[in-house]
Amino acid sequence: MKLLPPRSPIKGSQEMLLIPCPYCGNRPEIEFAYGGEAHVVRAAAPRTVDDTAWTEFLYFRKNPRGDHAERWRHAYGCGRFFNVKRNTYTDQIEASYRIGETLP
Amino acid sequence: MQRYSALALIKQSLNGHKGWKPQWRDPEPKQSYDAIIIGGGGHGLGAAYYLAKKHGIRNVAVLEKGWIGGGNTGRNTTIIRSNYLFDESAALYDHALKMWEGLSQDLNYNVMFSQRGVLMVAHNVHDEQSFRRHVYANRLNGVDNEWLTPEQAKAFCPPLNIAPGMRHAVTGAALQRRAGTARHDAVAWGYARAADALGVDIIQNCEVTGIDRDAAGHVTGVRTTRGRIGARKIGVSAAGSTSLVMEMAGLRMPLESYPLQALVSEPVKPIFPCVVMSNTIHAYISQSDKGELVIGAGTDAYVSYSQRGALHIPMHTLEAICELFPIFRRMRMMRNWGGIVDVTPDRSPILGKTPVPGLYVNCGWGTGGFKATPGAADLLAYTIAKDEPHPINAPFNLERFGAGQLIDEAAAAAVAH
Known part of the structure; x- marks a missing residue:
């Protein structure tokens, strides 16, 4: 779904995010709950995973300055989870896509 | 170092204050140092100072990508307290608070530490139970904390x-x-001046772009925008940018960086005698010695390095402030800014060794790092000098996440703090 919000990347701007829900369209940030880094996959058989990998899964995150794939939930809208690709330096949202779809 | 005193002030006034010298040098980076600190905030400058003063390691550089104290040291709301719930946290934060009490004398620099008291306001049964539990736990740990009725709080x-x-x-x-407040800029400047006097090089506008390691994995130095600088010991004290710096050494961190906002009002005459915090409605307020109300808001919801935030976050705080303090309803807010805070899963810091030999880290202070400045600096210096953590910071290691030994202040307070 092609929905690019007009979020200004100008330094000093104080707008909240305008988030493109793939189901409902552009909506203000206060309708959403943040869900953290996307594509952090829980092991299918956790008992077979060693402590290092399990700790990585639970606690360690990319935390990049730049492009970041993250989950949002349209908590005060359709209620559904989806993914957003956002630049964490400019806060510009580049794309949104449904759960199960790959990062554009 | 040119010592500051009433006598020095009188002497300087006789020749028109033309004899004051710069508080620290602006040196070119040397080819190598015994130790490098990445990050010229209060924590990093303080670590360099204690390395030189307490451990005799004076061939030290502090590398700062911008100007010293320009990150979270200059962006916080200057609240200092040590009333944390768990034994490990109480020991850590009270170590810092005890150091604050003698800091101005130690540095010969007035950091304007003011023990005006921090009042944490309860609004419901949950708050009350949680805070009373803190009061009892703090007292058992030798940390002062007392419970007030609403009437006593108003008094x-x-x-x-x-x-x-x-x-x-x-x-x-x-x-x-x-508990109380201090002048945040003075903390950075005081440490910079005192460290410089002991031989520490403070190198500003010097961004670290890479960390070099030898065949055994031991650190050998850093690449920077001002050339390569060698060192066998590197301390990272980079707050919100820690994940980025540690990635240069091939390490992932249990950190996420969020914008935390603060704002100040127009200056007014002294009206606000203490610090008031309300965790439940996210309002943190005190009055600076300049007269501005200093107000802290919550974090934005999402990972960001933008050093700003959205307006609805401080608006939420201001609504709460206006309700708690109706007298401020017509005050105008002058400035609003954001700092990037590195938050750990258990909301406790990480201070210790890393899997990379020679690399030490001080991070994860989240929304409350300023209060810990002298303590964190002291313990980081100890850890770097001895290549092992001090008993106070030993529990705050990086391995605690895998070991399941979290110091879960997040759950203890039941809010972001």
Whole structure:
């Protein structure tokens, strides 16, 4: 779904995010709950995973300055989870896509 | 170092104050140092100072990508307290608080540490139970904290509205009298001046772009925008940018970086005698010695390095402030800014060794790092000098996440703090 919000990347701007829900369209940030880094996959058989990998899964995150794939939930809208690709330096949202779809 | 005193002030006044020298040098980076600190905030500058003063390691550089104290050291709301729940946290934060009490004398620099008391306001049964538990736990750990009724809280802080029926009614408050505020810039400048006097090079506008390691994995130096600088010991004290710096050494961190906002009002005459915090409605307020109300808001919801945030976050805080302090309803806010805070899963810091030999880290202070400045600096210096953590920071290691030994202050307070 092609929905690019007009979020200004100008330094000093104080707008909240305008988030493109793939189901409902552009909506203000206060309708959403943040869900953290996307594509952090829980092991299918956790008992077979060693402590290092399990700790990585639970606690360690990319935390990049730049492009970041993250989950949002349209908590005060359709209620559904989806993914957003956002630049964490400019806060510009580049794309949104449904759960199960790959990062554009 | 040119010592500051009343006598020095009188002497300088006789020749028109033309004899004051710069407080620290602006040196070119040397080819190598015994130790490098990445990050010229209060924590990093302080670590360099204690390395030189307590451990005799004077061939030290502090590398700062911007100007010293320009990150979270200059962006916080200067609240200092040590009323944390768990034994490990109480030891850590009270170590810092005890150091604050003698810091101005130690540095010969007035950091304007003011023990005006921090009042943590309770609004409901949950707050009350949680804060009372903190009071008891703190007292068992030798940390002062006491429970006040709403009337006692109002006597201590007269602008506080305790009228029943308000939206966020005050049901009581926990008061730490030894807590207070300090002048944040002076902390960075005081440490910089004192460290410089002991031979530490403070190198500004010097961004680290890579960390070099030898065949055994031991660090050998850093690449920077001002050339390569060698060192066998590197301390990272880079707050919100820690994940980025550690990635240069091939390490992933249990950190996420969020914008935390603060704002100040127009200056007014002294009206606010203490610090008031409300974790439940996210309001943190005190008055600076310049007269501005200094107000802290919550974090934005999402990972960001933008050093700003959205307006609805401080608006939420201001609504709460206006309810708690109706007297401030017509005050105008002058400036609003954001700092990037590195938050750990258990909301406790990480201070210790890393899997990379020679690389040490001080991070994860989240929304409350300023209060810990002298303590964190002291313990980081100890860890770098001895290549092992001090007993106070030993529990705050990086391995605790895998070992399941979290110091879960997040759950203890039940809010972001």
